[in-house]
Amino acid sequence: xxxxxxxxxxxxxxxxxxxxxxxxxxxxxxxxxxxxxxxxxxxxxxxxxxxxxxxxxxxxxxxxxxxxxxxxxxxxxxxxxxxxxxxxxxxxxxxxxxxxxxxxxxxxxxxxxxxxxxxxxxxxxxxxxxxxxxxxxxxxxxxxxxxxxxxx
Amino acid sequence: xxxxxxxxxxxxxxxxxxxxxxxxxxxxxxxxxxxxxxxxxxxxxxxxxxxxxxxxxxxxxxxxxxxxxxxxxxxxxxxxxx
Numbered sequence: 177x178x179x180x181x182x183x184x185x186x187x188x189x190x191x192x193x194x195x196x197x198x199x200x201x202x203x204x205x206x207x208x209x210x211x212x213x214x215x216x217x218x219x220x221x222x223x224x225x226x227x228x229x230x231x232x233x234x235x236x237x238x239x240x241x242x243x244x245x246x247x248x249x250x251x252x253x254x255x256x257x258x259x260x261x262x263x264x265x266x267x268x269x270x271x272x273x274x275x276x277x278x279x280x281x282x283x284x285x286x287x288x289x290x291x292x293x294x295x296x297x298x299x300x301x302x303x304x305x306x307x308x309x310x311x312x313x314x315x316x317x318x319x320x321x322x323x324x325x326x327x328x
Numbered sequence: 329x330x331x332x333x334x335x336x337x338x339x340x341x342x343x344x345x346x347x348x349x350x351x352x353x354x355x356x357x358x359x360x361x362x363x364x365x366x367x368x369x370x371x372x373x374x375x376x377x378x379x380x381x382x383x384x385x386x387x388x389x390x391x392x393x394x395x396x397x398x399x400x401x402x403x404x405x406x407x408x409x410x
């Protein structure tokens with residue numbers, strides 16, 4: 177059963193300009209794993225513990241960009257991650273008290289983006305009965321978009 | 329503090345959106361061009377400018393709707409003055 181959906185669109189140039197004006201936003205919005213584009217074990221895939229999810233295989237953000245761990249993550253990818261965090265909040269009904277770092281975009285096998293939700297976001301998701309997250313990311317034409325489904 | 333904070337916040341918003349006519353009571357999100365990214369920038373601006381830390385439970389849109397509500401937030405988060 178679908179508990180909630182969320183979508184968010186980010187202007188990549190505007191996002192880049194904001195990060196340039198406020199560099200400390202990087203640490204406020206993103207985890208270290210996200211900033212480094214590191215991959216995670218695929219043992220996390222497919223809704224274990226209710227906080228994990230599968231992403232959308234074959235996404236253009238996944239392949240060479242996410243596979244090259246250790247390189248600086250391109251700003252378009254960070255913009256897509258930011259969109260994913262906003263989309264998670266929307267899928268939960270936009271409750272107050274969520275922190276962006278609580279919705280973490282990680283990379284699984286074959287560059288598949290996945291969500292790991294923690295803290296207040298995880299609590300609310302639990303209350304709503306969310307057991308699995310689905311995430312799809314894309315960017316083109318200067319915009320990044322994220323689509324999230326919270327499944328019960 | 330509150331009056332000064334209000335003016336500084338208004339100046340910050342006006343500098344970013346010079347096309348908007350904004351007063352201290354106006355809902356900046358209702359104007360249509362302020363989004364979640366700018367809201368986060370506001371968070372960073374307020375924390376740095378007024379030397380406060382905004383906890384997660386204060387990160388709600390109602391606290392950032394207008395210069396008035398943001399100045400009230402700054403007042404709440406600022407150490408009591410003697």
